[in-house]
Amino acid sequence: MHKLLVIAQNTFREAIRDKILYSIFFFAFLLLLASLALGELSLGHHIKVTKDLGLSAISFFGILIAIFTGVSLVHKEIDKRTLYTLLSKPIYRSQFVLGKYFGMLLTALTQLALLTALFSLLVLYQQKYIESALFQAILLYWMEIMLITSIALFFSSFTTPFFSGVFTFSIFVIGRLMPEIEILLKRTTNPLIWFLLKISTFLPNLDYLNIGQRVVHQESIPFDYILSSVTYTTLYIVLFLFFASLLFSRRDFI
Amino acid sequence: MNAQPPIIELQHLSKEFRVGFFRKRVRAVRDLSLTVHQGEIFGFLGPNGAGKTTTIKMLMGLIYPSQGQAKLFGLPSDDLRAKARLGFLPEHPYFYDYLTGLEFLNFYARLFGLSSSIRSVRVERLLEQVGLSHARKLPLRKYSKGMIQRVGIAQALINDPDLVILDEPMSGLDPIGRKDVRDIIFRLRDSGKTVFFSSHILQDVEMLCDRVAIVTKGQLRKLGTLHDLLAELSGLKTEITFSGLSPLDLEQLQRLAERIVVPGPRATLVFPNERLDEAVRLILQKGGKLESMIPLKGTLEDLFVQQVHATQDEPSPLQDEPSASTLPENTQPSQETTRDA
Numbered sequence: 013m014h015k016l017l018v019i020a021q022n023t024f025r026e027a028i029r030d031k032i033l034y035s036i037f038f039f040a041f042l043l044l045l046a047s048l049a050l051g052e053l054s055l056g057h058h059i060k061v062t063k064d065l066g067l068s069a070i071s072f073f074g075i076l077i078a079i080f081t082g083v084s085l086v087h088k089e090i091d092k093r094t095l096y097t098l099l100s101k102p103i104y105r106s107q108f109v110l111g112k113y114f115g116m117l118l119t120a121l122t123q124l125a126l127l128t129a130l131f132s133l134l135v136l137y138q139q140k141y142i143e144s145a146l147f148q149a150i151l152l153y154w155m156e157i158m159l160i161t162s163i164a165l166f167f168s169s170f171t172t173p174f175f176s177g178v179f180t181f182s183i184f185v186i187g188r189l190m191p192e193i194e195i196l197l198k199r200t201t202n203p204l205i206w207f208l209l210k211i212s213t214f215l216p217n218l219d220y221l222n223i224g225q226r227v228v229h230q231e232s233i234p235f236d237y238i239l240s241s242v243t244y245t246t247l248y249i250v251l252f253l254f255f256a257s258l259l260f261s262r263r264d265f266i
Numbered sequence: 267m268n269a270q271p272p273i274i275e276l277q278h279l280s281k282e283f284r285v286g287f288f289r290k291r292v293r294a295v296r297d298l299s300l301t302v303h304q305g306e307i308f309g310f311l312g313p314n315g316a317g318k319t320t321t322i323k324m325l326m327g328l329i330y331p332s333q334g335q336a337k338l339f340g341l342p343s344d345d346l347r348a349k350a351r352l353g354f355l356p357e358h359p360y361f362y363d364y365l366t367g368l369e370f371l372n373f374y375a376r377l378f379g380l381s382s383s384i385r386s387v388r389v390e391r392l393l394e395q396v397g398l399s400h401a402r403k404l405p406l407r408k409y410s411k412g413m414i415q416r417v418g419i420a421q422a423l424i425n426d427p428d429l430v431i432l433d434e435p436m437s438g439l440d441p442i443g444r445k446d447v448r449d450i451i452f453r454l455r456d457s458g459k460t461v462f463f464s465s466h467i468l469q470d471v472e473m474l475c476d477r478v479a480i481v482t483k484g485q486l487r488k489l490g491t492l493h494d495l496l497a498e499l500s501g502l503k504t505e506i507t508f509s510g511l512s513p514l515d516l517e518q519l520q521r522l523a524e525r526i527v528v529p530g531p532r533a534t535l536v537f538p539n540e541r542l543d544e545a546v547r548l549i550l551q552k553g554g555k556l557e558s559m560i561p562l563k564g565t566l567e568d569l570f571v572q573q574v575h576a577t578q579d580e581p582s583p584l585q586d587e588p589s590a591s592t593l594p595e596n597t598q599p600s601q602e603t604t605r606d607a
């Protein structure tokens with residue numbers, strides 16, 4: 013456990029010393045400010061616009077960080093051969109994979125925390141109070157970020173950053189479109205399309221984690237729903253991390 | 267008689283790579299067995315592409331052998347107890363360029379669970395030993411090649427290892443750096459450690475090693491103490507000094523010689539022993555005067571060149587399947603072995 017944290021800490025340090033991350037963060041920051049401006053400009057529903065745009069920005073940039081760190085940070089260790097000495101130290105390869113994962117999460121969490129703080133200030137500024145449901149939505153977006161990071165890590169344990177990025181992003185899009193896919197599945201008559209759609213239903217359903225809209229429209233979310241979504245996502249995360257470690261452990265580092 | 271397991275034990279180690287679109291086989295290492303014992307400084311030699319780095323990677327558990335196995339301290343090479351007693355410097359190392367020298371060494375030290383007091387003492391001492399104290403706060407991005415090599419050696423010693431494996435530790439170092447590394451290796455031996463290293467710098471190997479192995483084309487060709495291996499070679503060449511030959515005769519004699527040590531009327535030439543009789547006969551026939559004949563000791567370079575030449579006609583790792591020999595991949599490695607011919 014200790015070694016895992018040492019690796020996580022170094023990964024975090026690497027990420028925060030990388031300039032790309034700051035530019036991503038900077039755009040997220042701008043978008044949040046823009047959501048405030050748009051809210052002010054729109055007639056009547058301005059607080060909804062701010063909340064809606066704000067939550068979307070938090071989610072979108074979180075996913076961006078997840079994919080970016082997930083596909084690049086492990087690959088960089090292999091590509092630059094820093095892994096050779098690291099793996100000669102007394103650590104298991106799975107400790108390396110998990111250490112990297114937690115380092116990536118720490119990076120994403122830092123960013124998420126800062127954006128959430130800013131978002132809360134904006135909401136407070138506009139409506140003088142802030143409802144806890146907004147944080148429930150952010151919690152589930154956080155679960156989604158953790159999941160997407162584990163998927164990116166899984167792909168990067170055996171393929172190039174480009175393909176890892178493409179695959180991970182596809183899974184994200186399919187996951188978000190899951191309700192539409194289920195409707196199509198009932199309607200289609202083409203067996204090939206049916207088969208492809210059926211396969212995609214085994215991927216994680218990210219619609220469960222996307223409750224931003226519902227929260228913004230004052231729908232109340234039962235606690236059970238949150239709990240089961242968190243559990244559902246955690247199971248997928250464990251699965252992806254397990255296979256990432258497994259593939260990584262079997263691989264030759266040439 | 268020795269109850270302790272060997273420090274390094276390679277048993278019938280082989281590695282095949284698959285390359286290119288046709289998944290062509292490259293047999294980088296073939297059936298390599300050797301053992302290294304406690305306290306030895308072991309030199310692992312071979313021309314470019316011989317399979318040294320591949321062997322070392324299998325030893326470190328970075329790649330898995332196709333056949334055979336590698337053991338460290340009697341344990342499988344990926345056992346953490348073995349790794350805890352090990353230091354490793356890879357070929358052409360590269361490290362986290364966003365860390366300073368100090369941060370980098372501390373990072374690795376923490377992976378061994380060293381307490382912070384031991385850590386800080388050891389890190390400072392190692393930086394001192396490899397001559398980088400002045401650069402400890404500099405990010406590795408700003409290190410020169412030789413400085414990276416030095417910090418690489420420092421990280422290999424961070425856990426006070428019992429076995430140090432170095433893949434070309436001298437590469438990129440200036441003469442002072444090479445001497446520093448030699449001194450470090452001697453110091454390691456004096457404290458009972460074992461050192462296994464590959465190198466192309468044969469003078470260093472001659473100065474340092476107790477035993478050496480020579481591999482070419484993935485196979486072990488020679489293994490033994492430096493002393494025994496060189497003794498095998500002695501009696502292969504003789505240095506003759508003579509005088510009183512006409513320039514014309516001298517020229518004829520020089521054609522028989524392998525090397526001219528001193529030219530001129532009073533000449534010193536080196537002859538391979540196959541041509542020794544002929545040379546001596548010629549000198550005497552032409553009225554020359556023999557002044558001295560000294561049998562030469564073989565050098566490690568002679569042995570190395572001999573081994574490379576002896577195996578140059580064998581199929582290279584890439585070419586051993588004749589059916590596929592038209593593929594364009596047949597370029598570098600094997601040709602390089604014949605380059606110094």
Ligand SMILES: Nc1ncnc2c1ncn2[C@@H]1O[C@H](COP(=O)(O)OP(=O)(O)OP(=O)(O)O)[C@@H](O)[C@H]1O
Binds near residue numbers: 293312314
């Ligand atoms: N990843 C790989 N894929 C295919 N072939 C490889 C791979 N790595 C090494 N080889 C081949 O294996 C052989 C041995 O390579 P290796 O790097 O072990 O040589 P070496 O003895 O370390 O050489 P050098 O002195 O140049 O460092 C070479 O023919 C090389 O082309």
Ligand SMILES: [Mg+2]
Binds near residue numbers: 318319320433
């Ligand atoms: Mg090499």
